[in-house]
Amino acid sequence: MNRAICCHNAARGGWWGAVGVCASGAGSGEAERSAKALPPLAASRVVDVRGACQRSSGGLSPAAIDRPVHYPPRALRDSQCGWLFGGRSGWLLGLAFAAILWPGPPRLAAGESTALAQRFRTEAPEGWKRWRHQLAKLDARWRERLVWVAEDGTEKVDPSRERELQFCYNDRLLRLSFFGQSENGERIEEVEVIRDRYRFTAERRGESPFVVTELRPGLRADQPVPYPKVLQLPYLLQWEDLGELLKDPCFVIGSVVAVESGGAPRVRVDFTYDPKGPRARRFVSGWVVFAPEDDWAIQQYRIRTLEGYQSEARLEYGARKDGFQPVKKWVRNSLDTTGVRVEARETYEFVHYERREIPEEFFTFTALGLPELNPGVPGGTISSSSWFWVVNLGIVFVIIGVALRARLSRGREGMAAAGAGSAGSGSEGG
Numbered sequence: 001m002n003r004a005i006c007c008h009n010a011a012r013g014g015w016w017g018a019v020g021v022c023a024s025g026a027g028s029g030e031a032e033r034s035a036k037a038l039p040p041l042a043a044s045r046v047v048d049v050r051g052a053c054q055r056s057s058g059g060l061s062p063a064a065i066d067r068p069v070h071y072p073p074r075a076l077r078d079s080q081c082g083w084l085f086g087g088r089s090g091w092l093l094g095l096a097f098a099a100i101l102w103p104g105p106p107r108l109a110a111g112e113s114t115a116l117a118q119r120f121r122t123e124a125p126e127g128w129k130r131w132r133h134q135l136a137k138l139d140a141r142w143r144e145r146l147v148w149v150a151e152d153g154t155e156k157v158d159p160s161r162e163r164e165l166q167f168c169y170n171d172r173l174l175r176l177s178f179f180g181q182s183e184n185g186e187r188i189e190e191v192e193v194i195r196d197r198y199r200f201t202a203e204r205r206g207e208s209p210f211v212v213t214e215l216r217p218g219l220r221a222d223q224p225v226p227y228p229k230v231l232q233l234p235y236l237l238q239w240e241d242l243g244e245l246l247k248d249p250c251f252v253i254g255s256v257v258a259v260e261s262g263g264a265p266r267v268r269v270d271f272t273y274d275p276k277g278p279r280a281r282r283f284v285s286g287w288v289v290f291a292p293e294d295d296w297a298i299q300q301y302r303i304r305t306l307e308g309y310q311s312e313a314r315l316e317y318g319a320r321k322d323g324f325q326p327v328k329k330w331v332r333n334s335l336d337t338t339g340v341r342v343e344a345r346e347t348y349e350f351v352h353y354e355r356r357e358i359p360e361e362f363f364t365f366t367a368l369g370l371p372e373l374n375p376g377v378p379g380g381t382i383s384s385s386s387w388f389w390v391v392n393l394g395i396v397f398v399i400i401g402v403a404l405r406a407r408l409s410r411g412r413e414g415m416a417a418a419g420a421g422s423a424g425s426g427s428e429g430g
Helices: 002-022 029-036 043-054 074-078 080-084 087-101 114-133 229-235 384-429
Strands: 137-149 155-157 163-170 174-181 187-194 198-205 211-217 251-261 264-273 283-291 297-305 310-317 327-335 342-355
Touching: 114 229, 114 251, 114 264, 137 229, 229 297, 229 310, 229 327
Parallel strands: none
Antiparallel strands: 137 155, 137 163, 137 342, 163 174, 174 187, 187 198, 198 211, 251 264, 264 283, 283 297, 297 310, 310 327, 327 342
């Protein structure tokens, strides 16, 4: 019975209650009557605390501490075993017992420690950098598909978002290809190549040859590589870079909790976001599940948008080999305000994803059956003098065109004035 009183008061009075009763040994009838005046506790809580009280050292288990430390109830202080807290010497003795048994301040529940949150803040950005480095020599091909879901459950595929893409990158040489179909079912292929000195876009329909549709200066050394967003999905939250979000004071992390998914350890991070400023993101809250062993890659997330809708995405990955891990599939569902009915389903499924060396010739006009701009020059680079003459000749032609237009306008005005004068003379002679 005395042990039950100990556990009961420990749960009610925190550490001080446990110290007061357990230190009294056998206890007294008055202490038992005081404990009976307290409401009964659940059996599970009594068992947890009893097990902790039975240990001679080490103190209570963290699970038994679910409230801040506070002083014992008056009934306990007035009991015969309350001598420990009565008088100056009693207080000193009580503090001595507390110093011996107290393991420290109450801890958060498992997985919610500040250590885990600090680990996320320090390790995750470094892991996302390694994911970016994985794109350095990459050959990836994937399919995109967007399906609209009506209220009755019927689905309709968006033809403009049903296509296949290929991305090839090797040491700041980039080639992005789009494969799709026109409304009449004709095959369309569009290729964009980016190099250090030029970038161009070529297009063809069916089996016809490629035709250059755009030509511009290339990628400067101080410009970042324009990676497609779909290749950055392991560290993108609603198409936003998580590394940048962590630097945004409007992005506030709530709880950081250790969870499991399929038997694998995961970390769930809850957050809120205050959309302010011209570059404010269009979400207000949500949660993200990460895989720490896979460089903190996103596994799943759900957010609430500024308009009140919800968006949920899930990623699938292949097996890691030699530090390289392929992305297999990304599916995002746009949900209604209750988070129950799916309104749109967006899918990116990779059919090819590997790291390999890609020859430089693959990123040239010749690779598409087109002649190079400067034959004989390695890589088909455009010289600065070529750009100079193209720009200046364009300016000259514009000036000539403006001068001719002004001259023609003055000629028409003179002819009109002469015609008006002749008409006036004829009328006077008549």
